[in-house]
Amino acid sequence: MNLLTDLIFDYTLRNIALGAAVLGIVSGMLGSFAVLRRQGLLGDTLAHAALPGICIAYLLTGSKSPLVLFLGAAISGWVATLVLLRIVRETRIKEDSALGVVLSVFFGVGIMLLTFILKHNDANQAGLDKFLFGQAATVTAEDVNTMTILGVFALLVVAVLYKEFKIMTFDPNFAASLGFNDRWLGVILTSLIVVAVVIGLRTVGVVLMSAMLVGPAVAARQWTNRLEAMVLLAGFFGALSGVAGALISVSEANLPTGPMVILSLTVIVIISLLFAPQRGILWDIKRFSKA
Amino acid sequence: MEIVITGILISVACALLGTFLILRKMAMMSDAISHAILPGLVAGYFFAKGPDLFAGFLGALVAALVTVTLVEALKNTQRVGGESAIGIVFPAMFALGTFLVARFFENVHLDTDAVLFGNIEFVAFDRLFIGDVDFGPQSYYVAGALCLINLLFITVFYKELKLATFDAGLAATLGFSPFFIHYALMALVSVTSVGAFTSVGAVLVVALMIVPAAAAYLLTDKLPMMIGLAAGIGALSAVLGYGLALAIDSSVAGAIVSVAGAFFFAAMLFSPSHGLIAKARRIERQRVQIGLEALLVHLLNHEGEEGEAHESEMLHLSSELRWLPQFAQQIVGVAANRGLVMQLHGHLILTDNGRRQGQQLMVH
Incomplete structure (x- = not known):
């Protein structure tokens, strides 16, 4: 009960939990489309690709306001998306390798810039790396506001383009024959994932971001065959693991929030994979032993 | 100088494997493995009661193989696509590792930044002494051994690798087990990641496995040529990257990756056979x-x-x-x-x- 009142009245905990919940909802819902389109690793690449943007935004403006850094991250994530699509479409490099190339090259350039800033700048840069490795404990109310605005915007776009996304996800050829511009819808969807990633960097960090997109969607897929239900359920699972992770991390000293969010999520994924009706793996084993 | 030589050795070791990762469409597995070794490393240190190189190595290797097996198992349930399986498993492992560090190693110097970036700048400080004689940096021996092992594997199993890579079905019919080749390759990727990441960090390992090999793939259609080119591009990136890092006073790992990236984009534009x-x-x-x-x-x-x-x-x-x-x-x-x-x-x-x-x- 104590925790519950803390959740509402404790400034730090409230921000951590809210930030993680917003991230969970947005990444869960958008991740559903990514997972169904077999782009589960896109989030990983985009998360790494945000680093040079954050550094350049700071170098240009000298500001550490969340909005500026978010914007820098989003722009470089978006550039990475376009480079990625180009490599896949116009060279013989396969998607898997292209993801790896974009991920490591953008991140390498980012590290170079980050080290450069660390070595050449005044003390003002402290905390820049928080935007990359996630330090939920230091999430401020301003951060939460920015995240919420970005998240609501992304989900609004999903609501407006829901039908288009749905067709494109399940039958891209049919979508094209209906006159939808497959290429642009793909770019829009990926850009929205960039938004989710940018929100996530601040809370869970670059390495764990991919799980925030993939995990809730994979878990939700186990419980339903309907896209609407899956998207909503994934948002719910995302939020649940966000809040659970935040609570666990403050319940004991010195536990990092990001990893606890991911571990909570992992538990949800495992339960869903094993026990969900129909698609649960355990039912398979039962069916086998009967037969 | 010692940094450059370490860099070259690691680049070559990575590029040798990277070629097959690219051709087998498993590039992202190296990303997953290089992050997923964290909990194993921590567990190894835990049992050895300190940052013991060998215990860490063993733990990391186990963690890497667990990761590969988990990804395969998840894929085989048919519930999860291959890329999604990777996308869940390695963050879970990494989160577990960070959790263990926070829980049991509050005071041990093992921050996750170091895991990601490594500290190639410091290779000269860890030296191998036998008696009082200085045999050079430890990293020479680690990186050199990795090169040797990978080269040996590729030479001995060249035919099998080639067959399993380009025609897995035929390989199986002929009695070569694609399963064995897959796990052997993954084991080597793990060993190389573990051995390399203490000096260069997880991200550079991934970059050096994927980027030079991808550039080489754009330049040639011949496998031996591709292996050679990948190793050459990797080594050249190490040399030029080090120069770049000195010039602008920045991270060596980051600079090496950036140069390798420049090679890739140059190949993408100007390759005589496959360039844009x-x-x-x-x-x-x-x-x-x-x-x-x-x-x-x-x-x-x-x-x-x-x-x-x-x-x-x-x-x-x-x-x-x-x-x-x-x-x-x-x-x-x-x-x-x-x-x-x-x-x-x-x-x-x-x-x-x-x-x-x-x-x-x-x-x-």
């Missing part, structure tokens, strides 16, 4: 060739007819063949240059040469 520029020129050449053939056949068809004068007017050409005026101009220019047509009072006439070529086209 070569491709654009090929398409342009074909466009001109088709235009020329259409022009010759058109002129030949109407030669000697009543309307010949009208048919061979420049303006008519563009409407008849549905060409943009610019394109018509270009094609006529090329045809005139090659001595296939002549312009006479605004009309086009076939030369003997042009007529002969047109007739040949009609025969085909």
